[in-house]
C-alpha cells in the first residue's frame with residue numbers, strides 16, 4: 322500500500338507532528354512518501370526513519386496558504402492508497418481539498434488507526450467516540466500527540482518538483498500575533514485561567530508558572546469574553562481550540578461542558594478551584610481545592626525547585 | 628449577487644449524548660441547535676447582504692426536524708431557504724459535499740459561508756471540499772469578512788497569527804468564532820419567517836447520485852471512562868500534587 326504524507330511546517334522548519342505521521346504510517350506497513358509543500362523541511366523529512374522518498378514541491382504558490390492552489394499542485398503526487406496529514410486547521414483544509422480532487426472520502430482528526438484501517442476519532446465534541454473503516458483509498462488527518470513519533474536515522478532520496486498554480490487568495494496584510502507566547506494548540510503543557518482569576522492582570526501569575534515549565538497559557542470563554550486583554554486565540558473549548566497536551570492545569574475554571582469539550586482528552590488534568598463542587602473536579606486527575614491566590618505561588622516555587 | 632450560508636442542525640452544546648445499539652441515539656437529544664460556527668457564518672452572510680445587496684439563501688441537508696433551524700435563520704433576515712431532506716448520519720464526506728455543491732448550484736450562489744467544523748462530526752471537511760467541487764476560492768478559519776472593491780476582504784487565522792486576505796467570487800469562507808456579536812431575532816422577524824416557504828427537495832431532485840459511502844461506521848461508543856481522580860484540600864497539598872505529577876504521571 323502507498324502512503325503519502327503531507328509534511329506539516331512550522332515557519333521554515335518541519336513541524337514535529339510530521340514524525341508522528343510517519344510513525345503511524347509505519348505501523349500500517351507500506352511505502353511512505355512525504356510531500357513537502359514549498360520544500361520546507363525536505364532535509365529533515367528525509368532523515369526520518371521509515372520514509373522511502375521525499376517530494377519537495379517548489380512553486381510560487383507555496384509562499385502563502387491557499388488550499389485550492391496547494392491541493393492542485395499536490396494531488397497529482399498523492400498515491401492511490403492512503404494520504405495522511407496533520408489535523409491542524411490548515412492540515413484539515415488541505416486534506417479535504419485533496420480528497421475532493423481525488424474523489425475519495427476524508428476522515429479527520431484520528432486518534433487511532435490499526436492495520437485493518439479501523440479508524441478511531443472523537444465526535445460530538447468528545448461526548449462520543451466513532452470507529453469506522455474505509456473501503457478504498459482515502460485521505461486522513463491525525464491528531465497531534467496521539468501517535469508515537471518515528472525516530473531519526475533515515476536517508477530517503479529527495480526529488481524536487483517545480484510546479485505552481487494560480488493563487489486566488491491574496492494576502493494583503495499580516496496581523497501581528499497577540500503575544501510572543503507559545504500557542505495552546507502547539508503545547509505539551511497548558512495552564513489555563515478562567516473567570517475565577519478575577520482580573521486579566523492576574524494572568525501574569527499563570528505566565529510565571531508557564532515560563533518555568535515551558536507551558537502555553539490558555540483561557541476559558543468567560544475570561545476571553547470578559548477581558549479584552551485575553552485574546553480569542555487563547556480560548557480552549559467548543560468554540561475555541563481543541564487541545565491534547567500531556568498536562569492541562571485549569572485554574573479558576575468551573576468546567577462547563579463546552580470547556581471540557583476542548584480539553585477532556587488531555588493525558589493528565591490538574592484543577593485548582595476554590596469550590597469543592599466545581600464540575601472541573603469530575604475530570605481532574607489531581608484536584609486542589611484552594612484559591613489560586615494561595616495555590617499558584619506554591620506551585621511556582623515547587624516547579625522552580627525541580 | 629446570491630450568497631449562500633450552509634447551516635447544520637446539531638445537538639445543542641449542553642445536550643447529553645447517549646449511545647444505544649452502537650450509534651449515538653438521536654431520539655434522546657433534548658435540544659437541537661444551529662452548529663455554533665454556522666451562526667457566525669450566518670451573521671456575516673447577513674452583513675455582506677446588507678453591505679452589498681443581493682439575495683441570501685440558507686441551505687441545509689438533514690432530516691425533517693432541521694427545517695426549524697431554517698425558519699430561525701429567516702427570522703434574522705435570510706431571504707430564502709433550501710432544505711435537502713436526507714439523513715446524513717451515515718454519509719461520507721464525498722456524499723455530503725456533492726449534495727451541498729449541487730444545492731448551491733441550484734440556488735445560483737457564488738459566495739458561500741459555512742462553519743469551520745460542525746459540532747457533531749467535528750470534521751472541518753465540508754467547506755473546503757465543496758469549494759473544490761465548485762472551483763471556488765477557499766478561505767478557512769475566518770473571523771470577519773467584508774466587501775472590498777469587486778471582491779472581499781477576510782480576516783483568517785493561520786498557524787503564525789492572523790492575516791487579511793482578498794478574494795473574488797466564486798469564493799467560500801469557513802467561519803471560526805467571529806469578531807462580532809450575533810444578532811437575535813425580533814418579533815417582526817419571527818412573524819415574517821413563519822410565512823416564508825421552505826423549498827424542500829431530495830438529493831435525487833438535485834440530480835445527485837449518492838452511490839455507496841466509502842467509509843463505513845463500525846460503531847459509536849461513549850468516551851472511555853477516566854479513573855476517578857484524587858482530590859486534595861488546600862494549597863498545602865500543592866507539593867504533593869507536584870510530586871505525583873513527576874512520579875506517578877511522569878509529565879513534568
Ligand SMILES: Cc1cc2nc3c(=O)[nH]c(=O)nc-3n(C[C@H](O)[C@H](O)[C@H](O)COP(=O)(O)OP(=O)(O)OC[C@H]3O[C@@H](n4cnc5c(N)ncnc54)[C@H](O)[C@@H]3O)c2cc1C
Nearest residue numbers: 515516517541542543558559560561573574575595612613
Ligand atoms: C455555544 C457555546 C459555546 C461555548 N464555548 C466555550 C468554549 O469554547 N470554551 C469555554 O471555556 N467556554 C465556552 N462556553 C461557555 C461555558 O458555558 C462557560 O460559560 C465558561 O466555560 C465558563 O468559564 P469559567 O469557568 O472561566 O467561568 P465560571 O463558570 O464563572 O467559573 C469560574 C470558576 O472560578 C472559581 N473561582 C472563583 N474565584 C476563584 C479563586 N480566587 N481561586 C480559584 N478558583 C476561583 C469558581 O469557583 C468557578 O468554578 C460556551 C458556551 C456556549 C453556549
Ligand SMILES: Nc1ncnc2c1ncn2[C@@H]1O[C@H](COP(=O)(O)O)[C@@H](O)[C@H]1O
Nearest residue numbers: 633634688741742744745750751752753
Ligand atoms: N448537512 C449539512 N447541511 C448544511 N451544512 C452543512 C452540513 N454538513 C456540514 N455543513 C457545513 O459545513 C461545516 C463543516 O462541517 P463538517 O465538515 O461536518 O465539520 C458546518 O459547520 C456547516 O456549515
